[in-house]
Amino acid sequence: MTLAIDIGNTNIVIALYKNEAWTNTFRYETKEVQPPFFYETALRNILLEWGVAYSEVNNTVISSVVPDLNDVITDAVRYVTGYEPLRISPDVMKNLDMPVPRPYEIGSDLVSNAYAVVKKYKTDAVIVDFGTALTFTVVTREGGIRGVTIAPGLKTAIGSLSDNTALLPTVPLDMPLSAIGQDTITAIQSGVMWGYVGLVKELVSRIRLEMQTDLKVVATGGLSSVLEPLSTVFDITDKMLTLEGMRLISVYTGKK
Numbered sequence: 001m002t003l004a005i006d007i008g009n010t011n012i013v014i015a016l017y018k019n020e021a022w023t024n025t026f027r028y029e030t031k032e033v034q035p036p037f038f039y040e041t042a043l044r045n046i047l048l049e050w051g052v053a054y055s056e057v058n059n060t061v062i063s064s065v066v067p068d069l070n071d072v073i074t075d076a077v078r079y080v081t082g083y084e085p086l087r088i089s090p091d092v093m094k095n096l097d098m099p100v101p102r103p104y105e106i107g108s109d110l111v112s113n114a115y116a117v118v119k120k121y122k123t124d125a126v127i128v129d130f131g132t133a134l135t136f137t138v139v140t141r142e143g144g145i146r147g148v149t150i151a152p153g154l155k156t157a158i159g160s161l162s163d164n165t166a167l168l169p170t171v172p173l174d175m176p177l178s179a180i181g182q183d184t185i186t187a188i189q190s191g192v193m194w195g196y197v198g199l200v201k202e203l204v205s206r207i208r209l210e211m212q213t214d215l216k217v218v219a220t221g222g223l224s225s226v227l228e229p230l231s232t233v234f235d236i237t238d239k240m241l242t243l244e245g246m247r248l249i250s251v252y253t254g255k256k
Contacts, residue, residue: 007064039076060085099144112245130221
């Protein structure tokens with residue numbers, strides 16, 4: 001049984017893998033660092049709610065892009081499960097059976113995405129991850145990660161409008177029917193949502209052109225289904241991609 005914890009800038013996702021499937025997930029907002037007992041108590045309560053005994057968890061893996069949370073959550077996992085969790089660090093990335101450029105710069109979430117695509121789907125791809133940032137990771141089976149493109153995420157874009165202007169509100173991430181807004185809310189939705197449809201299409205097109213190959217387009221992230229017009233652009237939509245990559249990395253590392 002594998003416990004995976006994906007620590008992102010917006011959310012922390014905790015998930016359980018057993019019987020060849022992801023059976024339980026829990027997501028909550030990433031906040032400022034709390035006292036160590038907070039994370040230990042929270043993890044115990046989550047496993048209790050899932051009906052999972054601490055002793056049943058025999059493999060734990062952590063991906064984090066929030067360094068301040070690394071130690072407290074690692075300690076919490078160790079105290080609760082009795083196992084030292086695998087954190088997907090630069091040293092782990094350097095020893096994977098997939099080339100990872102600049103392991104001290106690239107996020108472990110992007111590496112996990114790429115690893116899952118190569119090992120699970122066995123294809124060359126551009127991975128579009130809708131998170132705090134909107135990322136495009138290019139990966140090939142032979143060459144590993146070839147590069148990454150980063151843009152502000154949907155929530156980040158809409159939030160910045162509200163935060164930096166006096167009269168514009170924060171609006172829901174709903175796809176408007178028209179590209180022409182009729183009031184303040186639909187005006188923002190039209191600009192951001194349809195704008196991001198164009199952004200994704202253009203970047204995918206240019207990446208394919210530069211790579212000179214017909215890469216598969218794999219979408220992931222909590223907001224991967226929000227931009228409905230992109231459904232025909234994506235060959236695969238897999239919201240569990242990061243977690244699956246984390247699990248596969250832990251399996252590979254454990255066999256070495």
